[in-house]
Amino acid sequence: MPVKDWMPAVARAAASERKLKIGESLFRQGSKTVGLYEVLSGCVRLVRVDRAGHEAVLHVAGPGDTFAEASLFSAQYHCDAIASTNASVRLYPKRELLAALDKNPKAMKAFSSTLAHLVISLRTRIEQRNIRSARDRVRHFLVLNVGSDGRTVELRGALKDLAAELGLTHESLYRTLAELERSGDIRRKRGKITLSNPV
Amino acid sequence: MPVKDWMPAVARAAASERKLKIGESLFRQGSKTVGLYEVLSGCVRLVRVDRAGHEAVLHVAGPGDTFAEASLFSAQYHCDAIASTNASVRLYPKRELLAALDKNPKAMKAFSSTLAHLVISLRTRIEQRNIRSARDRVRHFLVLNVGSDGRTVELRGALKDLAAELGLTHESLYRTLAELERSGDIRRKRGKITLSNPV
DNA sequence: CGGCGTTTTGAGAGAGCTCAACATCGGTGG
């Protein structure tokens, strides 16, 4: 559900905006939670960095998406938020938002619904990561991200970013896409991938 | 938060119980949602099965845990629930529970909090699946699951089940544990694993 | 004691990762 449809006016009034340069971090894992964010433009990714220095991409939020929902019930952020492009975001401060939700059961319910759908999409991502084969993992992603025509996927950002989101090396993704194109399963055209045999 | 602490009396009154034999399924992906479950005894795992027939373990719920939270905001279950042991569960029917939550903002808030913490733990699981090395993935799991002494992990169920939960083959897990034991990083004793160098 | 599922170890193959070189594209400044 779009944030506009449930965000209480009080919380909206208390919101502030901020611009981010590409690569800039909005918060880090362990830092104190200040509230919930909405992406106004650009893309922000949520990642965790393991000791080997690898980024695990947990989520990519685009315009209209919210992120850091769980921050309302946690004292610290549990991942890093980094701008994948130049971006602007709106912050709904935790204190005011929680107070407004307490007074507005309908909004609280909508917020719960948002969290519930987030849970479902996270589980889909776990399912994705369980697929070993690069080919199948890419196909899995494509099928789940086709647009309204049922066969075309619009890519947000670079293929390199997609590789990170899929948990593959960019080399592996390039090769896999090339193979899929050679075998006729997909067609590519600058930022778009079309499935030849939509499911 | 334990379900007892927030579950409205009305919903509790409407609950029913059910026993499951090991391997029995409680619901399947795509089946109509009937409500939220609590595990009374045994273990229930949530899985998705990909077309290759592999199970991706999304969650394992033990006594006191709830599962299928998102069902309240979805018409169909998005994964399978299968008993990993003989188990008994309690069903809080969707209709009555939603009605009770609507009338009880505090309970709704607690439910949101439960969802938020679920989101965090799911992201931790994604982080885990992003670790390629079996050794590191096992260590990651162990560190996150130590008991109150900070070094001992109590295993629920068989190592084979743990392997599935970690997204490894059981052979790989056995080998990895054997290596960790040989190198002195862990010690094993029937159902318990102790870290030699707790973090 | 017998049977079944778990645990363990072995050998081989496949697939993705790593390192490396190069091509291509987009933006910047002269």
Place this chain on the structure above:
DNA sequence: CCACCGATGTTGAGCTCTCTCAAAACGCCG
């Protein structure tokens, strides 16, 4: 307008690690 530069995209070769298939020891329960 062109040259330059960095980031993205592409392809090659080799290696490592896990998966897979196989076989056997072990443990629990009837």
